[in-house]
Amino acid sequence: MNLPLDWRAGSGSGVLAVRDLHLSRHGRDVLQDIHLTAHPGRVLALIGPNGAGKSSLLGVLAGALAPNRGEVSLDGRPLALWPSPALARRRAMLSQNVQLDFAFRVEEVVMLGRTPNGRRHLQAQDARVIEQALQLAQAAHLRGRNYLQLSGGEQQRVQLARVLAQVWEQDEGPAWLLLDEPEAGLDIAHQHDMLRQMRALSRRGYGVIVVLHDLNLAARYADEVALLAQGRLLRAGTPEYALDPQALSKIYALGLERIDAGQGRWMLLPS
Amino acid sequence: MNSVGAVLPAARARMGHGVVLAGLCAALLIIATLAMGCGAMPIRAEDVLGALLRWIGAHPAQGDDAIVLSLRLPRVLMAALAGAGLACSGAVMQGMFRNPLVEPGLIGVSAGSALGAISVIVLGGAASVGWLGSFGVTAAAFAGGLLTTALVYMLGRRRADIATLLLAGVAINAIAMAGIGVLTYMASERQLRDLSLWTLGSLGGTDWRRLLAAAPWIVLSLAWLPLHARALNALLLGEREAGLLGYRTRPLQRRLIALTALATGAAVASCGVIGFVGLLVPHAIRLAWGPDHRLLLPASALGGAILLIGADTVARTMVAPAELPIGILTALLGGPFFLWLLLRARDGGVRA
Numbered sequence: 001m002n003l004p005l006d007w008r009a010g011s012g013s014g015v016l017a018v019r020d021l022h023l024s025r026h027g028r029d030v031l032q033d034i035h036l037t038a039h040p041g042r043v044l045a046l047i048g049p050n051g052a053g054k055s056s057l058l059g060v061l062a063g064a065l066a067p068n069r070g071e072v073s074l075d076g077r078p079l080a081l082w083p084s085p086a087l088a089r090r091r092a093m094l095s096q097n098v099q100l101d102f103a104f105r106v107e108e109v110v111m112l113g114r115t116p117n118g119r120r121h122l123q124a125q126d127a128r129v130i131e132q133a134l135q136l137a138q139a140a141h142l143r144g145r146n147y148l149q150l151s152g153g154e155q156q157r158v159q160l161a162r163v164l165a166q167v168w169e170q171d172e173g174p175a176w177l178l179l180d181e182p183e184a185g186l187d188i189a190h191q192h193d194m195l196r197q198m199r200a201l202s203r204r205g206y207g208v209i210v211v212l213h214d215l216n217l218a219a220r221y222a223d224e225v226a227l228l229a230q231g232r233l234l235r236a237g238t239p240e241y242a243l244d245p246q247a248l249s250k251i252y253a254l255g256l257e258r259i260d261a262g263q264g265r266w267m268l269l270p271s
Numbered sequence: 272m273n274s275v276g277a278v279l280p281a282a283r284a285r286m287g288h289g290v291v292l293a294g295l296c297a298a299l300l301i302i303a304t305l306a307m308g309c310g311a312m313p314i315r316a317e318d319v320l321g322a323l324l325r326w327i328g329a330h331p332a333q334g335d336d337a338i339v340l341s342l343r344l345p346r347v348l349m350a351a352l353a354g355a356g357l358a359c360s361g362a363v364m365q366g367m368f369r370n371p372l373v374e375p376g377l378i379g380v381s382a383g384s385a386l387g388a389i390s391v392i393v394l395g396g397a398a399s400v401g402w403l404g405s406f407g408v409t410a411a412a413f414a415g416g417l418l419t420t421a422l423v424y425m426l427g428r429r430r431a432d433i434a435t436l437l438l439a440g441v442a443i444n445a446i447a448m449a450g451i452g453v454l455t456y457m458a459s460e461r462q463l464r465d466l467s468l469w470t471l472g473s474l475g476g477t478d479w480r481r482l483l484a485a486a487p488w489i490v491l492s493l494a495w496l497p498l499h500a501r502a503l504n505a506l507l508l509g510e511r512e513a514g515l516l517g518y519r520t521r522p523l524q525r526r527l528i529a530l531t532a533l534a535t536g537a538a539v540a541s542c543g544v545i546g547f548v549g550l551l552v553p554h555a556i557r558l559a560w561g562p563d564h565r566l567l568l569p570a571s572a573l574g575g576a577i578l579l580i581g582a583d584t585v586a587r588t589m590v591a592p593a594e595l596p597i598g599i600l601t602a603l604l605g606g607p608f609f610l611w612l613l614l615r616a617r618d619g620g621v622r623a
Contacts, residue, residue, distance in 0.1 A: 063515075084518065085517035086517075088516050088517030089517075092515070095509075095511065095512065095515075098509065098512060100507060100508055101370070102371070102562035103557070103561065103562060104507075104561065104562055104563070105561065108561070108563060112505055112516070113516070115505050115518075
């Protein structure tokens with residue numbers, strides 16, 4: 001599919017790009033013909049109906065899934081050529097439902113995120129990063145608690161802190177945060193706070209790619225939106241362009257319209 | 272997945288890893304000294320230490336030194352190594368399977384090792400006697416253990432819930448026991464006596480030769496496994512997450528499987544099947560000091576050594592001059608504990 005907006009920009013430092021991506025799993029085409037270039041310093045939201053391939057695309061971008069065809073590159077260098085620990089210091093991913101069944105303390109869970117940095121830094125540095133990451137994820141007050149005794153939303157925030165701690169320093173180039181439905185299980189205040197923080201992080205040089213189900217969160221916080229359906233990238237561009245009510249109504253099979261919310265803001269609501 | 276860990280207390284002792292390990296080392300030395308004093312001929316602790324010092328210093332032996340040095344020392348060392356190997360393997364398997372209920376005995380790895388070892392003894396005939404034979408038996412036990420762990424791991428990867436793993440363990444145990452049963456029919460009168468002890472576990476008849484045939488493998492595994500502590504911590508989040516943290520999980524898992532099979536196989540080849548050590552010890556350590564493998568692995572090794580030295584001392588003194596198979600003792604301790612864990616997991620409202 002031809003994209004009205006050409007995202008195939010040059011391969012500057014920090015750029016995360018996929019070219020001609022095809023992925024099939026269990027004999028089913030999950031992703032087809034995807035071209036996408038993402039730049040650090042911006043928030044890109046991946047949206048689309050269930051089964052559109054959003055999580056798979058995120059997995060491919062992270063290097064956790066190997067595509068059947070096509071190539072993912074960071075800094076213009078294919079992910080397959082990156083040494084795993086070096087790649088782990090440049091991109092972190094928050095998966096859906098991370099299952100951890102052992103009674104770690106909250107700060108020990110965040111410490112797991114420091115693994116790829118382990119031998120390069122002093123323990124004092126790790127402790128500082130863990131503290132800051134916990135604060136940013138609004139989980140600092142959970143320090144010392146048994147992870148298994150936290151609520152789902154609290155666990156989610158601790159996992160977010162772990163992911164942040166993994167790429168905290170950014171001293172080897174712009175780092176990527178790939179988040180798969182990070183707002184799941186969070187209350188509305190924490191949802192907005194989390195996306196605000198992601199936006200703030202992107203302004204500090206991080207590249208953020210986030211799978212969202214809430215179209216209005218995407219409209220409000222994303223710099224760019226990519227709309228996927230049935231494994232294909234339908235639209236990519238500004239929220240105004242990508243979140244087109246007509247296109248959305250068609251792929252979600254639900255009438256959606258744009259409502260003016262004042263101050264230049266708008267919302268998508270079922271009509 | 273079950274989450275047995277949920278029963279752990281929110282607060283637990285905050286102690287430096289060094290302090291914990293030093294304390295366990297001290298406890299191990301004390302219990303080893305006391306254990307060498309126990310037996311048909313009681314020997315005072317200072318005489319045990321004296322015998323050891325004279326031996327190390329190559330001074331002439333006195334009094335009961337021979338009992339300590341040629342009978343009790345190899346046996347205590349064997350118990351320590353087997354306990355350490357089994358407990359450390361248990362801790363590693365639990366991390367690798369992300370399941371706190373997995374244990375070499377329960378999922379059939381010990382039975383697989385025993386089948387390997389017994390095959391060589393019965394079918395190998397004269398080849399299984401002597402130095403070379405001891406290594407052959409150990410190698411066969413290792414191969415049996417490796418095969419079983421790999422098999423269970425492949426089953427567990429598809430559906431990693433505890434029910435599948437334990438049922439696979441039941442099946443594998445049954446198959447191995449059937450194999451052992453067939454071999455029992457083929458065995459000679461003399462081999463038969465060895466075999467019966469094997470399935471229940473015993474350290475009876477341990478001498479320096481048997482110890483030295485097993486020691487290198489267990490020591491290698493015990494020295495190497497703790498280097499994977501951080502990787503195991505990452506694996507607790509899942510294979511994919513460990514990969515995202517920069518680990519190459521396939522080679523890592525293969526190495527862990529080989530090392531646990533090596534320790535378990537060597538322990539089984541020399542002492543038979545001793546169950547539940549790999550379950551009891553890591554659980555006790557996690558309860559006290561948390562699941563961080565950097566402490567868990569060495570502490571489990573030390574705790575396993577302490578447990579097995581203690582259990583073996585009871586086994587050889589309680590019904591003296593006869594001996595209880597040590598596997599019966601560990602099962603008496605571990606069986607109820609395992610049931611308790613299962614019940615707690617179910618009451619916690621989680622799938623078990």
